[in-house]
Amino acid sequence: MSILTEKIKAEGRVYPGNILKVDSFLNHQVDVSFMSALGREIAEKFSDVEITKVLTVETSGLVIAYPVAEALGCKMVFAKKHQTKNLAGDVYTADVASFTHGTVYEIRLAKQYLNENDKVLIVDDFLANGQAVRGLRQIIEQAGATLAGVAIAIEKGFQPGGQQLREEGIRLESMAIVDEMDGETGTIVFRAE
Ligand code: 5GP
Numbered sequence: 001m002s003i004l005t006e007k008i009k010a011e012g013r014v015y016p017g018n019i020l021k022v023d024s025f026l027n028h029q030v031d032v033s034f035m036s037a038l039g040r041e042i043a044e045k046f047s048d049v050e051i052t053k054v055l056t057v058e059t060s061g062l063v064i065a066y067p068v069a070e071a072l073g074c075k076m077v078f079a080k081k082h083q084t085k086n087l088a089g090d091v092y093t094a095d096v097a098s099f100t101h102g103t104v105y106e107i108r109l110a111k112q113y114l115n116e117n118d119k120v121l122i123v124d125d126f127l128a129n130g131q132a133v134r135g136l137r138q139i140i141e142q143a144g145a146t147l148a149g150v151a152i153a154i155e156k157g158f159q160p161g162g163q164q165l166r167e168e169g170i171r172l173e174s175m176a177i178v179d180e181m182d183g184e185t186g187t188i189v190f191r192a193e
Contacts, residue, residue, distance in 0.1 A: 004038055004153060004176040005190050007031075012188060014181045018128075019100065020154065020188070026125055027060050038175060039067025042123070042151045045173045046072070049148050051121045053077055053114065055140065057096070057107055057132055064153050065123040072121070077114060079107035079139060092142040096135035099128045107135050116144035127152040127174060130161025154178060157191055 013021040025031035042064075054076040056065035062078055069076035079094075083106075090111040097104050114120070122136045133150055140147050147170065155162045155174035158181075165172045180189035 002176055002193055003034070003041070005193070007034060008154070008176055008178070008188060008190075014183050014186050014188060016183050018156070018159075018181060018183075020126075020156070020178060020181060022125075022154070026063055026153065030063050035063055036067045036070075038153065039064065039069075040071045042068045042173065042175065043071030046121060046149055046151065049171075050119050051148050053118045053120050053145075054123050055079070055109075055114070055120050055136055056123050057081065057136060060125040061123060061132075064125055064151075068121070068123050068151060077109065079109045079136060081105050081107055083108070092139040094135035094138035094142075097129075097131045099126075099131065107139070109139050111143070114139065114143040114145055118143065118145040119148045120145050121148050122150045123152075124150075125153050127155040127161045127165075127172075128159040130159075130164055133161065133165065149173065151175075156181075 011024045015021050025034055051072055052074055054065050054069040057079045065076045091108045093106055093108050095104055096107055120140050124132055149171035152174040155177045157177045157179040177191035179191050
């Protein structure tokens with residue numbers, strides 16, 4: 001059993017609306033040494049490809065993207081969800097439909113931090129319908145950079161994002177795949193590893 005599956009079994013909670021809460025180690029409080037270990041496992045899976053940059057979207061993506069970039073020995077860059085005065089000038093943008101909030105938001109990345117020489121690993125905490133990854137891929141395309149792969153902590157296998165990426169031939173590594181969740185009983189069924 002992967003370290004993440006074990007952790008979710010011990011600490012994950014199922015909420016209404018098909019939401020898995022992992023606030024005790026990833027989405028609110030951060031178990032730093034655990035996330036570092038998970039980051040090293042993800043980096044190991046991509047040790048056969050060249051990666052120059054890890055790309056994620058704020059906020060929770062940072063918790064996993066940071067240790068992955070550290071283990072790979074490359075820089076990490078994150079798309080911002082909010083318009084700020086600090087992010088003036090030339091930016092790449094994409095629209096993302098939020099699974100958890102039911103809204104559409106714009107993500108932005110300063111052009112100076114991603115270019116056509118970059119080989120990019122997208123990293124995020126969850127993969128559900130695949131909207132966040134889609135927005136990040138649009139930013140990679142605008143930069144003329146190359147997508148090296150997608151690394152996800154928790155894929156919700158009963159939502160279509162993961163299958164769509166695999167069908168497109170994109171290299172996707174999910175550290176735990178949840179195939180079923182029951183909000184009433186709290187049961188979580190994991191895909192066999
Ligand atoms: P997607 O864009 O693939 O539809 O959804 C992924 C994004 O929605 C992730 O970045 C994550 O923040 C959020 N998300 C989706 N499902 C869950 C969930 O079950 N639990 C939590 N905590 N976040 C989720």
